[in-house]
Amino acid sequence: MTYIYAPSDSAFPNNAMPGTSWHRLQCLQMLDGASAGLVAPYHYVVETDVLAEHENDLNAWYTQEHLPGLASVTGTARAARYLDPAGFPRYYACYDLASLETLGSPAWLAVRGTAWSARVRPAFRNTRRTLFRRG
Template sequence: MEDLWLLKHDASASSGEIRAPVGAAAGMQSWRAMEGLWTYIYVPGDVAFPENATGPGVSWHRLQCLQALDGPSIGQPAPFHYVVETDVLAGHDDDLNAWYEQEHLPGLASVPGTVRAARYLDPAGFPRYYACYDLASPDIVGSPAWLAVRGTAWSARVRPAFRNTRRTLFRRG
């Protein structure tokens, strides 16, 4: 499991160009929101903090990998990236993490068309939790198999504790 830097760029709040840190190009992945003006750039965690790449509309987040699973479509192209970012009410972290680890992430990782599924923690920022899915098609998030995993009793119990949740579908940029 590998830690990452995540650069979030909100083009509506920035007029400048995004500057990636020196040494990041080899492992860098860039994603553009299919709706809205967000760009997410992932940089390997072993790259030094990109202090020169800040400014309006740009924020850097150090993400610690909590869990990563290959999906049934591993090895296929993954031109789409779905991200669920959330905080959770105080006292609900253990239930959220158990749900993701035991049911939710393995279930979504097993849906046909899922290339990879991973969870990250941003201990210094908010939202603190990120669930990231590399997908062969954007239609996967509305497929019956995907929706069945989202519709469990445990899911219904955990979701009311979510706060500051954002779901974004990205296309490789």
Template sequence: MPAPANAIDSLLLRCTPAAHETATPLAQAALALLRQDLADLQLDLRLARVAQQPQGIAYLYFALGNPQPLSADQTAQAERRLQGAGMAGLAACELSRLQLVMHRVGSTHGEATPVHYAVEMDPEAGWQDELFAWYDQEHLPGLAAVAGTAQAFRYLNLDHGPLSLACYDLVDAEVMGCPAWLAVRGTDWSARVRPHFTNTRRTMFDAQPLVVAIR
């Protein structure tokens, strides 16, 4: 049976670990708290990705094994529980529902991906349809096909935004400077729509390996 059209596929937790602290233990603690808080929804929640800037913000992605509707109120309640858990890294965290728009697997899928690159933006008024068409028809599939891209995702962030989150798991940061990557970024369509990004965030993360599946 297909998931409802408004089903949530993942949760994104933005948080700031303490200095010299890796985000993985914080992610494990957050996962346990989320499972408790959302237990009645039977979400089959698992940790999918831990991405952290050195001495900076971390993006923790939690995948739902059975995508389903999740309300803004339920998400806000879970966020407050995390913020009040007594852990410094979660005190100012933001929890957002992510709705998957596109997932593309690249030629290097299965290889280690120590780099996670995220691009977030809100479309300028009147440009959402074309920006999303560009992303889904040309840009994200094109970058996913570049050697060194293991996989690429685009989500809608339904809570803290920006609205569009495109992210890429890369075998090396140098992938972003290779001719194939630059060619995808340099198309005529890209030049036309990119000036209409607003509230743009481009963030390069170190991706921490998930040595043990967390269930």
């Protein structure tokens, strides 16, 4: 799997890598984190689909509670959500982290452990979590 982050007006040549198709993700939400401005050597990505009947709840949860909550955790430099309207998976949440310990911190786990989180997560499908370390 390869991720390429580029400004929305960047052109991706279809012939750059034969057999590869490019998916331009639509940014749904981007927030500076509590540790904005710090070097963030870790990039954590959560990819998921959601059952159609729970899509509105998922988007409300991410917009109102989950993304702002995780952005407010010390160690989070930036939090963002993306949509691939025609792709698989459809939803991506990306977090730039100043410290690996952020993921297991009490504040991070508290945001992940809300009642709304418990209601939404069972509707996730094809979820994959990947942690990248920038060189």
